[in-house]
Amino acid sequence: MLRVQNLTKIYEGGVLALDNVNFEVPRGQFLAVIGLSGSGKSTLLRCINRLIEPTSGKVLWNEVDVTAASEEELRLIRRKIGMVFQHFNLVHRSSVLTNVLAGRLGYVNPAWSIINRFPKEDVEKAMKQLARVGIAEKANQRADELSGGQQQRVGIARALMQDPAMILADEPVASLDPVLAHSIMQYLELINKEDGVTVLCSLHFLDLVHRYAHRVIALNEGKLVFDGLPEEIDDNRFKEIYGKDAERVG
Amino acid sequence: MNKKPSIFKSLRLGLIVLFCLIVYAYGFQVTQVSFKEISSQRRQESLTRVLRALARPDLIEYKQEETIIKTSIYVPCPESEIPSIEIDKSKPYLVLTPACSEPRKQIQIEGYNFTPKSDGSLYFIPPSEVNLNLGTFTADEKGYFSVMVKVPPRPDTAVQYIHAVSLQRTGSPILTQTAKDTWGKIVETVFLALLATTLGVIFSVPISFFAARNLMKEVTSTISALSLSILGWPVGIAIGVIVTRWVNNQSDILLNNSWLALLLIIVLCAVIWFIVRWALPQEETQRPKFTLRVVRLITLGISGIMAIMIAIVAAKLTMKAGVSIISPLGVFGFLGTFLSNMGEIIKTIMPLAVGIAVGALVSNMFGKAGKLLYLRINPSLHLIANFILGGLAGATVFITISFLINWFYQINDPFKIYTIPGLIGALCGVALAMWSRKQDAIPTGMAIYYITRTLLNATRAIEALIWVIIFVVWVGIGPFAGVMALSLHTVAALAKLYSEQVESILPGPLEAVRSTGATRLQMIIYSVIPQIIPPYISFTMYRWDINVRMSTIIGFAGGGGIGFLLYQNINLMNYRAASAQMLAIAIVVALMDYLSSYMREKVV
Numbered sequence: 128m129l130r131v132q133n134l135t136k137i138y139e140g141g142v143l144a145l146d147n148v149n150f151e152v153p154r155g156q157f158l159a160v161i162g163l164s165g166s167g168k169s170t171l172l173r174c175i176n177r178l179i180e181p182t183s184g185k186v187l188w189n190e191v192d193v194t195a196a197s198e199e200e201l202r203l204i205r206r207k208i209g210m211v212f213q214h215f216n217l218v219h220r221s222s223v224l225t226n227v228l229a230g231r232l233g234y235v236n237p238a239w240s241i242i243n244r245f246p247k248e249d250v251e252k253a254m255k256q257l258a259r260v261g262i263a264e265k266a267n268q269r270a271d272e273l274s275g276g277q278q279q280r281v282g283i284a285r286a287l288m289q290d291p292a293m294i295l296a297d298e299p300v301a302s303l304d305p306v307l308a309h310s311i312m313q314y315l316e317l318i319n320k321e322d323g324v325t326v327l328c329s330l331h332f333l334d335l336v337h338r339y340a341h342r343v344i345a346l347n348e349g350k351l352v353f354d355g356l357p358e359e360i361d362d363n364r365f366k367e368i369y370g371k372d373a374e375r376v377g
Numbered sequence: 378m379n380k381k382p383s384i385f386k387s388l389r390l391g392l393i394v395l396f397c398l399i400v401y402a403y404g405f406q407v408t409q410v411s412f413k414e415i416s417s418q419r420r421q422e423s424l425t426r427v428l429r430a431l432a433r434p435d436l437i438e439y440k441q442e443e444t445i446i447k448t449s450i451y452v453p454c455p456e457s458e459i460p461s462i463e464i465d466k467s468k469p470y471l472v473l474t475p476a477c478s479e480p481r482k483q484i485q486i487e488g489y490n491f492t493p494k495s496d497g498s499l500y501f502i503p504p505s506e507v508n509l510n511l512g513t514f515t516a517d518e519k520g521y522f523s524v525m526v527k528v529p530p531r532p533d534t535a536v537q538y539i540h541a542v543s544l545q546r547t548g549s550p551i552l553t554q555t556a557k558d559t560w561g562k563i564v565e566t567v568f569l570a571l572l573a574t575t576l577g578v579i580f581s582v583p584i585s586f587f588a589a590r591n592l593m594k595e596v597t598s599t600i601s602a603l604s605l606s607i608l609g610w611p612v613g614i615a616i617g618v619i620v621t622r623w624v625n626n627q628s629d630i631l632l633n634n635s636w637l638a639l640l641l642i643i644v645l646c647a648v649i650w651f652i653v654r655w656a657l658p659q660e661e662t663q664r665p666k667f668t669l670r671v672v673r674l675i676t677l678g679i680s681g682i683m684a685i686m687i688a689i690v691a692a693k694l695t696m697k698a699g700v701s702i703i704s705p706l707g708v709f710g711f712l713g714t715f716l717s718n719m720g721e722i723i724k725t726i727m728p729l730a731v732g733i734a735v736g737a738l739v740s741n742m743f744g745k746a747g748k749l750l751y752l753r754i755n756p757s758l759h760l761i762a763n764f765i766l767g768g769l770a771g772a773t774v775f776i777t778i779s780f781l782i783n784w785f786y787q788i789n790d791p792f793k794i795y796t797i798p799g800l801i802g803a804l805c806g807v808a809l810a811m812w813s814r815k816q817d818a819i820p821t822g823m824a825i826y827y828i829t830r831t832l833l834n835a836t837r838a839i840e841a842l843i844w845v846i847i848f849v850v851w852v853g854i855g856p857f858a859g860v861m862a863l864s865l866h867t868v869a870a871l872a873k874l875y876s877e878q879v880e881s882i883l884p885g886p887l888e889a890v891r892s893t894g895a896t897r898l899q900m901i902i903y904s905v906i907p908q909i910i911p912p913y914i915s916f917t918m919y920r921w922d923i924n925v926r927m928s929t930i931i932g933f934a935g936g937g938g939i940g941f942l943l944y945q946n947i948n949l950m951n952y953r954a955a956s957a958q959m960l961a962i963a964i965v966v967a968l969m970d971y972l973s974s975y976m977r978e979k980v981v
Contacts, residue, residue, distance in 0.1 A: 178892055197748060199751060201894075202895075202896065203894065204894055205891075205893065205894035208891065209893075210892040210893075212885060212888070212889060214885055215885075216883075216885035216886050216888060217889070218886045218904055218908065219905065219908075220907045220908065221582050221903075225903070229889075229893060229903050231660075231893075232890065232893050232894065232896075233894025234660050234661070235660050236657050236659055236660065236661070237899055239657065239659050240898065240899045241902065244659070245659075246659040275923070282889075285893070288893075289894070295892075314934045
């Protein structure tokens, strides 16, 4: 159970990115976050694991106050929250396997990281996750030799290495073509269904929302303007979320 | 077009031109530009001489054979007739016209049958057998020459001699002494650059992380954590130094038997291996209990002491072994010297290194404790704790600084160097504690960033050529001083270049690794380092290039290398030798340039 209470983020320079946002996500839900570019979707997702420090408000995860956690506690919280990014955020020059193993960093002893050592079980686990997303044979290639869709699968495998209870996906398919987009979304759906992982996923296309999400929240200029089922977004709601001039595509 | 602005414009242009004229005129004056000097006869003659000498680098010579051909001369002419001399016309011979001469008169010396195209010198030899140089000659294709010389005044009428010393090249060309010296020094130069670059890289890589804004910006701490980590430094350094000294004293007993010492090292290594395996599990899902963590910490501390013991014993053994293999190895004896030097270096810097390491460790632990303090104690006590800790830390910092100042200026008044700075520091600490109550995080990282940057910039502003002056005083004239000076400058320059590369890495992967719950160290290892390897390598190559060029002139200030030789030869106006060294520099720099660009292409 994730509870976001009165979450506000004001960036340096006075830009109001999140304005008093309140919502709850029950365990195991697939929640889509929609809104225009710059509406605060990325900020919201990053405030949940404090990659961005919220200005005020609270994030409670399984009744633990994330916003009040010390650095050490935050590490323990973060390692249970996987994250998938729009631009994949792989380390280009490292191998695919190393990128996936990086998902384990919250668990391994930092002292062993100095000499770049992971336990055997972790390496086996990484190979298993790569097999799960269908790119086991690429394990020893450099990450930047992979295509966009393959890179995002590495990103998902990295998140899975964390044994996550929740995955934050920040526009995971925005840099991919529609066919690849569905394949990536299907992996997220699979993880949500099979492993019971809560998924918070910001999306651009409404058809993807309809197809994959259990529930939708919408942001407009940092305010929560919609919270309900995907089917409930009719034309009026749509204009409320995306502005008067917006037209539906897809 | 409007007329008025156009007038204004041309007026402005005129003023600009006038201003530029004045600037350049003044520039001419201060830089003493003088075309009179350039065109003067005397200057042009010396220029020609120097350029011609430079065009003939003193690299190759031929073994030369001297043949001395003698003839007699009377100065002044004797009253009796000159005794005629038998001339063997199959051999080289000299003919004087006239055969006797008044002092200070000109006579003609002709030579026949000399080796064609050979050079030689003419000497006037009085009975005292002092060689008076009369001039040089060059024989033509037929071995003939004719030279007019002035006869020197003589005190008596005894018979004098004229010698023609003819020089002939024999055998194949050989390298001159200058060429040999140049070769030795250019090798020294290349290795000087190599050592300086290596040393510079070793130090500048870690420093570069402290000078990277994007990494340091996030490092903030509470006043209690900051104060405790400041207080942790002296405590840690003291512990480290004391422990190392103790271990050092103990190790002497063990070293009586080298084999026993070697056995000890192996046993200790194994023990440490098992301790580390136990105390640092690779992965833990649950946070261990407090008591277990304390026990682990203590065992790790003990294994740390063992590691110090290993290092010291190993260093001393290396010294011993190095010295003992110098003579058996013969030509490769320098390997033994290297080993014993390395052992000595390790032994010498051990207390310092351990002190810094333990200082950092204790400071880190104290800092963590400081953060915990906030969470554990009653909030009403925060302020009091902040005041006490902030005051103590401030006093520590100020007393340390004033201690350094005192070292330079020798004030030696305990009241001035300890009491006053201590009080001021404590006040500053308390003030900081009061100010930071509102914003509970102090930007420690940015403070370190600015301090590092300032120190780097100051060090970099002073050229290696000037640093070498200080090191010459410390380690004496020679290449070692050059290595030290170049290393120092390399550290400052490379750390800056490196840190800018760290600042320009992609933030995405960093964010991704952070989101997995990685520590800051892990973030650097798994996200920063893979990204900076190519630019680091290419900057290192570039710096090596610069160091080769710098090392060629560092000898001007006493820093060894080929510059030392070049400087001497220029001062002695030995331009042909200087030319040889300049040629060597040009070749080496060009080769290094080619090599480094080739390697950069291969690696990056």
